Amino acid sequence: MTSTDQQPFLSVKDLKVHFSTEDGIVKAVDGLSFDLARGKTLGIVGESGSGKSVTNLTILGLHNPDSTEVEGSITLDGQELNGASESTLEKLRGNKMAMIFQDALASLSPYHTIGRQIGETYRKHTGASKQEARVRAIEMLRRVGIPQPDRRVDDYPHQFSGGMRQRAMIAMALVCDPELLIADEPTTALDVTVQAQIMDLLKDLQQEFGTSIIFITHDLGVIADIADDVLVMYGGRCVERGPKEEVLRTPQHPYTWGLLGSMPTLDGPVDVPLTPIPGSPPSLLNPPSGCRFHPRCAFANKVDGNRCATESPVLEIVDGRGNACHLTDEQRREFLADLAASKAN
Template identity: 55%
Template sequence: MTEPLLDVRDLRTAIPTEDGDVHAVNGVSFTVEPGKVLGVVGESGSGKSVTMLTLMGLTRRAGAQVSGEVLFGGRDLVTASDRELQRIRGNEIAMIFQDPLSSLHPFYRVGAQITEGIRAHRDVTKKQARARAIELLGLVGIPKPEQRVDDYPHEFSGGMRQRVMIAMALANDPKLLIADEPTTALDVTVQAQILALLERLQQELGMAVVMITHDLGVVAEIADDIVVMYAGRVVEQAPVEQLFRQPRHPYTWGLLRSIPRLDLPRDVDLVPIEGRPPSLIHLTGRCSFQPRCPYVGGCCGEQDPTLDAVAGNEQHRVRCDMPEERRARVWDALSAGRSPSEAAAAVGITSAEEDAA
């Protein structure tokens, strides 16, 4: 069996604030296989980006308290020195950040910014680095790269700036590419182009990719596996086909219900998830999604559920106390276009008190 390229084990990150420690990452575990695409999905504030920043050592400046293991090529990045992480960042692990305009320096030409990253990790001349920058700009689909290499970031459109960021991330042939909301603020057609580009590059270069997004629809076509995060924890993880065919966590149902579907009547509305994510300062020790969950019943325990296999399937794991047979029936009702309240009533879910009685 192939060893995972990245193996994250019980990662925890607490960031101190004036109001108390924010437990942004609270016991996260997952693996990324070589050459595979992992989608990490959840609302803003669920801990997706902080998890990736932590494994790259970028939360150390924030004074974060970090524990757990992040094994990359046999090395634990949690205990690695700053110098070791500097050699890895931008070289073996690269990241595409959310907003390319704020990530690119407005005073420097894009070619100079790409060559800087190349020369930081490779012993090459300025001429060789410039040739590599032109090659990369052409690789990501920027026309006339030998001319555009000398342009400033403001001379590119939003989609082209994102392509520049992808070129910069690929400069040193990383083994792992982390894409943090790479299609944010782009129109639908440009989003599709960027996703198609990432998929093509991943297949051509054979690198592993972690795709961070709040939209399950974004990763539906390109991901091999999906991790769903909520309130700093993994609430469900599965191969992409299994998660879309038989999702098992109420939060995942909520995310899926917010995606437009062509197979439902036009009068079926998208259903938002009511309420707001909880404070990560004052954690209750119970299921974090319980205050927003339409399916709370007597089966819900006093402690946060563990991440357990679904019906003996170790690849599909879920953090929910609802019995498996009931979960399956709820999803069948939701798939048929029923509202959350109708789906709950259809399987006899009323309130915690009534269900317990």
């Protein structure tokens, strides 16, 4: 294996994204690092306002440079994106990296046909003719499971159902065979049957194209279905990271415990109450000192010296696994055992 093969396809190092507002500086992302290998899926999970979408819009360069300060490094296939010119980013967007947005109806133009919108993306990056672009649009609609694509290519977004619009968005994102696909909660507004279809479609297309995927969601159930690795965000920072099976089976951070404890399950007792996380996410205008989760954490008072409120925990990654928490391994095992026993009772 060459050194090039060993390099991650996407590497984000110490990313900071701060917005200037009338009320002050919003620290939307504050020191985030992660890698993504070719053909793999990274699930980024967290509550609204944790910095998930801002991170990925910044990767694409879709931020206002006049009001946004971006620090750190973002390299895609060895190319640095932070500080790259807009013309460079335009060539990469749609061609080498693409995004599926959450609200397809708001993202698609109501004034142009589905086929024209998919075709224009293809023409911009390949120089294809209108007829070639139309043929490509029909091909992509067929690939994402739109029935009668040669007829539906001339329909407008309002003539598609919600699930079909999302499929059209996926077709548009994949029309130039990008190597990185960012999916920003693409199934949130869909019913569970259509959601499952979209998830299966993404996995099939990833297998076909070898695409690397970042999947943003607040739903750990979705993460369990699609991701290889999981990054848990809170207050603009990563609090836990690791392979999907390890994070979901043996979570190490109290915030991850809270996310899992607030999820309903199909195979557990029906009379076990869900345990919501108390309080609200922190203000990123004036985030808490120390660990940003400590005002909501039931275990903060268990750590000696009030460290949770005064000292920001360091995220140490060993063999792809780590968490940012002051609890000792022994304390963590004890608390997890107590939680398991309380649920069993």
